[in-house]
Amino acid sequence: MSNNASPSEHQLFKQPSENWGSRLGIILAVAGSAVGLGNFLRFPGQAAQNGGGAFMIPYFCALIFLGIPICWAEWIMGRQGGRFGFNSCPAIFGLLGRNKIWRYLGVLGLLIPIVIYMYYVLIESWCLGYAWSYLSGTIDLGTDASKYAENSGNFFNNFTGANMDGLMLKGKIHVSVIVWALVFALNFFLIYRGLSKGIEKFCTYAMPLMALCAFAVLIRVLTLGTPDPSKPGLNVINGLGFMWNPQAKDAGQPWYAALGNAQTWLAAAGQIFFSLSVGFGVIINYASYLKPKDDVVLSGLTASATNEFFEVCLGGLITIPAAFVFLGVAGASVTGTFDLGFKTLPIVFLHMPGGRFFGFLWFFMLFLAAITSSLSMLQPAVAFLEEGLNIGRKASVALLGLVTGLGSLFVIYFSNGLTALGTLDDWVGTLAIVILATVQVILFAWVFGVDRGYEAAKEGAELRIPRLFKFVIKYVAPLYLLVVLFMWFVNNFRDKARAVQENQVAFLSICVILAVLVFLLILIAIAGKRWQVETRDTSRGPAIW
Amino acid sequence: MLGSIGAVVSLITFCFYRVLSKPSAAEHMHAPLDIDTKDLNT
Numbered sequence: 001m002s003n004n005a006s007p008s009e010h011q012l013f014k015q016p017s018e019n020w021g022s023r024l025g026i027i028l029a030v031a032g033s034a035v036g037l038g039n040f041l042r043f044p045g046q047a048a049q050n051g052g053g054a055f056m057i058p059y060f061c062a063l064i065f066l067g068i069p070i071c072w073a074e075w076i077m078g079r080q081g082g083r084f085g086f087n088s089c090p091a092i093f094g095l096l097g098r099n100k101i102w103r104y105l106g107v108l109g110l111l112i113p114i115v116i117y118m119y120y121v122l123i124e125s126w127c128l129g130y131a132w133s134y135l136s137g138t139i140d141l142g143t144d145a146s147k148y149a150e151n152s153g154n155f156f157n158n159f160t161g162a163n164m165d166g167l168m169l170k171g172k173i174h175v176s177v178i179v180w181a182l183v184f185a186l187n188f189f190l191i192y193r194g195l196s197k198g199i200e201k202f203c204t205y206a207m208p209l210m211a212l213c214a215f216a217v218l219i220r221v222l223t224l225g226t227p228d229p230s231k232p233g234l235n236v237i238n239g240l241g242f243m244w245n246p247q248a249k250d251a252g253q254p255w256y257a258a259l260g261n262a263q264t265w266l267a268a269a270g271q272i273f274f275s276l277s278v279g280f281g282v283i284i285n286y287a288s289y290l291k292p293k294d295d296v297v298l299s300g301l302t303a304s305a306t307n308e309f310f311e312v313c314l315g316g317l318i319t320i321p322a323a324f325v326f327l328g329v330a331g332a333s334v335t336g337t338f339d340l341g342f343k344t345l346p347i348v349f350l351h352m353p354g355g356r357f358f359g360f361l362w363f364f365m366l367f368l369a370a371i372t373s374s375l376s377m378l379q380p381a382v383a384f385l386e387e388g389l390n391i392g393r394k395a396s397v398a399l400l401g402l403v404t405g406l407g408s409l410f411v412i413y414f415s416n417g418l419t420a421l422g423t424l425d426d427w428v429g430t431l432a433i434v435i436l437a438t439v440q441v442i443l444f445a446w447v448f449g450v451d452r453g454y455e456a457a458k459e460g461a462e463l464r465i466p467r468l469f470k471f472v473i474k475y476v477a478p479l480y481l482l483v484v485l486f487m488w489f490v491n492n493f494r495d496k497a498r499a500v501q502e503n504q505v506a507f508l509s510i511c512v513i514l515a516v517l518v519f520l521l522i523l524i525a526i527a528g529k530r531w532q533v534e535t536r537d538t539s540r541g542p543a544i545w
Numbered sequence: 546m547l548g549s550i551g552a553v554v555s556l557i558t559f560c561f562y563r564v565l566s567k568p569s570a571a572e573h574m575h576a577p578l579d580i581d582t583k584d585l586n587t
Binding site: 298 | 550552553556
């Protein structure tokens with residue numbers, strides 16, 4: 001649409017039912033959605049594993065040529081949908097694609113946040129539970145240093161029920177279930193309050209508080225010096241060097257050899273991709289509440305930059321260097337998100353002066369990072385239920401609470417080895433978001449039209465979007481995403497499919513995903529008919545369906 | 546390390562400077578204000 005839209009075009013527009021209170025509000029809400037456990041726990045592990053400082057070259061290339069352009073595309077599509085009063089992925093995809101198929105493909109924009117929420121809220125409750133354990137002093141790893149790792153693992157298993165199914169619901173109700181119920185209720189309370197009074201207001205306080213907690217822990221880590229004089233090599237400078245010095249992935253090679261390894265580039269792009277929350281269906285939903293002339297270019301860039309700040313400047317300086325200082329190379333080489341976050345770091349805080357307080361700050365910060373993300377996962381579905389079924393916010397929130405609550409209880413019950421959680425994360429939290437991002441990029445660049453998209457981006461823009469964006473979004477991004485999907489199927493599909501066949505819990509987890517998918521497809525069919533009837537006799541109709 | 550952190554700090558500083566340097570933009574209220582001016586029906 002051009003700036004000089006004709007009156008008839010203006011008549012097509014519909015005022016959205018909700019709005020953001022301020023521009024800063026939406027930037028912090030989008031950044032809050034993106035900043036999560038991956039920034040503090042996944043990124044450092046990926047960097048240390050893939051060449052340290054050398055990893056940052058492909059990392060920044062991926063940010064500039066892949067992450068930010070796809071984010072902009074999502075912001076533009078969302079605002080475009082909001083112009084016609086649509087806020088959910090199915091409606092916006094149908095609007096931009098002018099075909100029922102796109103409406104049904106938009107189901108991914110609902111399925112992904114709903115299913116991820118089912119297990120993410122549980123991890124979020126672990127963070128709060130750990131924070132409380134530090135505050136109340138109930139986390140005890142013993143006095144025998146040789147058993148710290150074992151005790152830390154046992155504490156995690158007992159808290160999460162990772163060593164047997166049904167532990168958390170057997171007999172008396174497990175304390176972690178109580179924490180889960182509190183966190184679950186808090187999420188829905190904030191969602192019920194609405195976009196501006198709930199999500200935006202919470203993120204406006206939570207984001208600065210999260211930064212404050214992270215800075216406090218960062219200062220503590222950077223001032224550790226050499227805690228054990230008998231081990232002079234284990235100091236902060238060497239810890240930072242372990243994390244950041246360019247290094248070869250294989251012994252005997254120069255550091256720049258890592259740049260010739262395709263795996264390094266894929267790992268960097270994957271980290272950017274997951275970190276920015278691309279392909280979650282959240283940015284589209286959030287951007288749909290903007291006004292037609294609101295800027296999306298600077299806002300999108302600022303939200304991405306905020307996410308990068310938390311990831312590179314805070315996440316990159318805290319976890320691995322701290323683990324190195326107290327536990328050496330072996331401790332700093334732990335890269336799994338749960339292992340690093342919930343098993344290794346408690347040992348680090350045990351050694352650290354003031355560790356109980358900083359342990360509390362750290363896990364409370366992770367809780368804030370998680371809740372600002374989980375809130376964003378609920379809004380797309382609430383928006384869909386409201387606009388698709390024409391039911392009120394109370395009914396939408398109640399229905400969503402029932403579905404996600406049952407799903408979350410499923411994950412809680414089948415906690416042994418975290419199989420249910422891992423299966424949902426593999427198929428939805430990893431595979432489905434790449435599929436949705438591919439669908440979005442193809443829709444934006446090839447169906448809606450990259451030229452139209454580029455012109456739409458200029459409306460209200462406070463930054464000039466580079467022309468290179470068109471080439472990147474039309475050719476580079478789809479090609480990259482298709483390569484990633486292809487490689488996933490070649491490298492992972494057989495193993496993942498076998499795991500589903502052989503493990504009953506994994507099979508049940510796939511059934512849960514399919515049940516939610518079918519339920520949502522039925523709702524989209526009902527909503528589609530409603531939208532068609534509603535718009536048939538109005539000026540919006542021909543333009544949309 | 547310094548290059549990466551410097552780049553990100555520069556980017557976020559630039560972005561927030563642009564966002565906050567326009568008070569009307571930072572404090573821009575998008576939601577319609579519920580003020581009845583009572584001049585529409587007269």
